[in-house]
Amino acid sequence: MTAESPPARTSGAAVSQAVQDYAKAIYSLQRGAGEPVSTSSLAERLGVSAASASAMVKRLEPLGLVSRRPYRGVQLTDAGERVALAVIRHHRLLELYLADALGMPWDRVHAEAEVLEHAISPELSELIAAKLGNPTHDPHGDPIPTVDGTIEETATVPLAELRAGRTGIFARVSDSDPEMLRYLSERGIAPGDRLEVVERQPFDGPLTVRFTSGEYPLGGGLARMMRVAVDQ
Amino acid sequence: MTAESPPARTSGAAVSQAVQDYAKAIYSLQRGAGEPVSTSSLAERLGVSAASASAMVKRLEPLGLVSRRPYRGVQLTDAGERVALAVIRHHRLLELYLADALGMPWDRVHAEAEVLEHAISPELSELIAAKLGNPTHDPHGDPIPTVDGTIEETATVPLAELRAGRTGIFARVSDSDPEMLRYLSERGIAPGDRLEVVERQPFDGPLTVRFTSGEYPLGGGLARMMRVAVDQ
DNA sequence: GCCAACGATTAGATGCGGCTAACTTACCTG
DNA sequence: CAGGTAAGTTAGCCGCATCTAATCGTTGGC
DSSP: OOOOOOOOEEEEEOHHHHHHHHHHHHHHHSSOOOOOOHHHHHHHHTSSSSSHHHHHHHHHTTSSEEEEETEEEEEEOOHHHHHHHHHHHHHHHHHHHHHHTTTTTTTTHHHHHHHTTTTTHHHHHHHHHHTTTSSOOTTSSSSSOOOOOOOOOOOOOEEGGOTTTOOEEEEEEOOSOOHHHHHHHHTTTOTOOOOEEEEETTTOOOOEEEEEEEEEEEHHHHHHHHHEEEEE | OSSSSOOEETEEEEEHHHHHHHHHHHHSSSSSSOOBBBBHHHHHHSSSHHHHHHHHHHTTTTTSSEEEEEETTTEOOOOHHHHHHHHHHHHHHHHHHHHHHHHHTTTEEEHHHHTTTSSOOHHHHHHHHHHHHOSSSSSTTTTTTOSSSOOOOOOOOOOOOGTTTEEEEEEEEEOOOOOHHHHHTTTTTTTEEEEEEEEETTTTOOOEETTTTTTEEEEEEHHHHHHEEEOO
């Protein structure tokens, strides 16, 4: 029954929930390639106006979380990346915990984790990690950053880009579309499954893909969201 | 990775975290007696200035959560009480869950629950309740409101008010003082224990109390925070 | 090589929840 | 019952994170 929880602090600077969300969004937009992130893509990702994103990014700079070149885009600093990875670690541990320990449906854990990731203390986060046996991947196949902020990103390509005959491991899928998650889980398809592209129709047509659980035709939208660690 | 979580809504009105905190604070200050709550006590409880509390209470009124008589105090409406009880339910379920399922030390669960109570969805709250077997009391002995907003308050008196020779059940203890919680748990004293006041020194002096785990001298501060369901 | 179009930024406003300082009200004391 | 004191309220401010509207930079097409 104490007062409002004050914003967490990193190196003396306030790190509000909004700041964490921006760090996370910038991180995932620049993932892999260290490409600067545009204001408009950031705004779209967060569901805010471009003006808001521009203003917020300007506030992030003196906090030492981003480097910014006006009209050219924004990139996370090391400190910014640490903030993003901490939030992502919380998010993915929570997803795993909610699904495994509490039996929450796979397609709802994302929304719940989205809120809780900003609320749990580092201590609770590590209690959860320990309870889960310090996992390295969440239920969507996404790697979980370590406490000290390192993350093992395996090279993956969208399933949609694979030609017929290619094989690999279904590595991960976006966690943000409940519809898609339900569709996949109903068919017994999960990250870690081995797959082979059996056939590929031209003009962004459906792919026929063989999984352990069977052979399915997958539309272009779905195939772009599913990422594969290709053999060799 | 969606935008900020918007404030939850009840009957069309926004119920922000601050609003929830005020509802909870008013509820516990007027607990038992339906006495109106003064601005200053509310401000002190929440750690804000009296001006802030006054302004906030004025905002609560058009939301239909409180009835207010200027200069005379504030009381929760039925709707306000429902908000408070929902938050309290979340809080106490979380305390129990954090301690039982995750092994978080008893003296830290309060602070964690204080933050999480505003973040968990009703759905997660009920998953947790089910996992715990729909408990009726939290680890501090506080009753847990039901989903539909009823709460069983048993009549208790502060241990400090008992004369020598009185017996009863140690019913509950404030959950907000980690120091005290640690002290009690180190001595194996927990809500539910039977106790007898062996001796009472005058002038707010220490009480000697016999518990199942042994006999202890308890100072006035502690004895005022511990509440007892007295026999008969 | 100019300029239109589009993306980015600035300007100015809003709502929330907090603050201090100044002023009212209620009530108690003499 | 007058007046002082303590509690409560109002006034005016701030910072955060958002918005719309207007302006500015960059760049590609002609």
